[in-house]
């Protein structure tokens with residue numbers, strides 16, 4: 222395999238920039254562009270140690286450099302790796318990369334370092350995908366989940382399910398070969414129990430996919446309600462800064478203001494909408510129209526009400542407009558005397574929280590309510606969750622095959638029929654971990670990576 226090189230730090234100026242080289246000739250390539258102050262060569266030092274020196278090309282020395290040495294197989298890729306750390310100017314890094322290419326390396330493809338790590342058995346496909354997630358994680362929850370994935374938590378879960386299926390399949394095979402010996406484990410009761418356990422595991426895994434996606438992408442959230450109930454104040458409280466204009470006159474928040482905030486580790490992509498009410502002001506009308514379509518398209522609506530006033534007809538119209546969109550009734554201004562009719566709201570919303578956006582109370586309850594409506598409460602992001610649609614599709618195929626196997630068993634079909642389904646399930650799980658997967662799929666996974674990772 223070629224020795225590859227790429228700039229592994231962002232394509233922008235920074236304090237430090239790194240060119241990573243991986244492959245059989247990594248030290249040879251690095252040795253042609255790097256000279257140490259001590260005179261030592263990379264071949265003379267152990268793995269996980271470094272040399273200080275400078276880098277040069279045909280035109281001379283152009284920067285100081287630390288060369289870190291990693292020996293196969295104890296490196297990220299599993300091959301010999303050298304990381305050259307220089308000053309992080311883009312000009313310098315490109316010059317260094319060109320020098321490495323002149324010295325015999327080829328430019329790495331997107332994700333090629335991680336792809337080699339996968340091909341060399343340093344990680345499975347779910348771990349490689351987690352690397353990608355880890356890089357792009359925006360919130361703590363997403364980062365924790367990605368790290369768990371990279372550590373192989375998801376891999377372990379899938380393997381456990383797969384081992385159970387393999388055990389079932391081998392019992393089935395033994396029975397098929399020696400039917401007269403009456404292999405006891407194949408007694409359909411035991412087999413059924415085994416399959417149901419796997420079915421349960423896969424269902425849990427699949428329900429975790431939504432959590433993974435929520436943590437990664439955030440929840441499209443709309444703060445809505447009639448004017449003056451405190452939407453902008455709530456928005457500001459959540460955002461922790463002055464994003465929308467807060468005034469005590471009705472109808473001033475005309476446009477949609479957006480911000481991503483973290484509520485208990487869940488990224489909410491928030492929009493504060495213009496007051497939802499009938500208006501003749503054309504500018505305001507535009508804002509109202511936009512907010513209606515936003516509410517319909519949202520994944521979550523924080524429906525704000527003013528507890529210091531009786532419910533108005535506009536509030537009721539607003540509630541009717543919510544339709545099926547998951548919504549939380551946020552009854553604001555609970556620092557004031559309550560005059561709102563709670564029973565009507567209770568009949569319309571499953572989740573109700575009382576807050577004072579002005580005083581900043583009730584956020585914890587709001588956070589719990591968000592987890593409840595989005596069904597996030599029961600899933601621990603560090604237990605290994607499905608991240609990508611590729612993973613989800615493979616897990617779905619495995620579950621469908623297990624369901625079919627159980628059906629065949631219950632309908633008294635031949636054990637051959639059951640065996641076929643179990644084998645299908647195993648092959649879907651092998652595809653999930655990347656142990657048995659087509660080159661096309663592998664290419665698709667690494668296509669989304671950046672060069673240098």
Ligand code: GDP
Nearest residue numbers: 448449450451452453454468469554577578579
């Ligand atoms: P919006 O039109 O729904 O965005 O409402 P605003 O956020 O602009 O708030 C309208 C008025 O209600 C302002 O004077 C806020 O200070 C006030 N307000 C908002 N939240 C609270 C609260 O929790 N308690 C009290 N007492 N006043 C609030």
Ligand code: ZN
Nearest residue numbers: 452453465474
């Ligand atoms: Zn407002």
